[in-house]
Amino acid sequence: MKSLEGQFLVAMPDMADERFAESVILIVGHGEEGAMGLVVNHELANLRFADILDELDLGDPDAVIRLPDDIRDRAVMRGGPVEKGRGFVLHSGDYNSGNTYKITEEIGLTATLDILKAMAFGPAPQAALFALGCCGWSPGQLEDEISANGWLTVPFQRDLLFEVPVERRYDEALASLNITRATLSTEAGHG
Template identity: 35%
Template sequence: MGAQDRAGRQTHDVTPVRPGVLLVAQPEMGDPNFAESVVLVLDVDDEGALGVVINRPSALLVATVFEEWRDLVDAPEVLFRGGPVGADGALALALLRDSEQVPQGFRPVVGRLGVLDLETPTDLVETALSRLRIFAGYAGWGPGQLEDEIAEGAWYVVPSRPEDPFGVEAEGLGRAVLRRQPGELAWHSTRPADSGLN
């Protein structure tokens, strides 16, 4: 059994927040920007945390905005909504074919997964990449803010897999991620969005 949160609800053992973990929104998530979202954490330090929502495809084709990347992005070939901050900018997540060959413009996050600078010429990176997805905006938290949200029961914190940011079925990603967790966490994948129905 886990500990209890501030409201006295039973909690599970928490994975430490670090680059590469996933935040899966709990049904109690109060912020509509993050309802049913899955966030990949990219950076964590004393100044706060930064991540990108990986399960919100938009209707905008990558080719419309980043024509040079159109043939390198994974299906569906659309921009994903990465979060409410800086939505007029974009960042790319990429998975390398080989962790020994790190191309120009690539910053590792965990293992072969990292952030790719979209200013990098495509011919310098295309042979090094196995997966690519582009996100408009990101999610950000100030010092202590994410920790408070986790303590209040807004997020499950779980390990990621390299393929998580590139799945075709974005809508069911949160439940799929929880389903593969050990023990008590797996049954949370069946909880209704309205916790009053549970």
């Protein structure tokens, strides 16, 4: 199977693992060592970007209070069940801290304090999504799950990641394949 890096996974309705029910995951790495991704459509309840910044030493204890509401109130995604205390930022390709992993020309992944400071105080990427935790698959595991009809693959769409409201991302990912929840079958078409 060719690399799925930079593509979305969309959970099938009969996903056995409830942690991934109705999930849309961006694959940020995929190769012989396995795969890694971030859930991009499940917010952590009662946690905002300002809460994360409050926990960090930014040098100025009042800095977070002075941030505009749109930055303070930015959602935090539940990126996955692995490394749940670690932050990851998916962002537009215009930002590169030197610690940025370039997924495609359009999108990068940065997991250092630099990106959080840039998001809060600038210069920030044009678009960014912050997640705690990630998803991981051992070698061959993701391929097996796809073959077993656990996931659909969807080509990368910048608007799906950054523009579509979080609660609509699952349906919009399906719509990009001309599928709706009502027409999505849980039976594989091997026959």
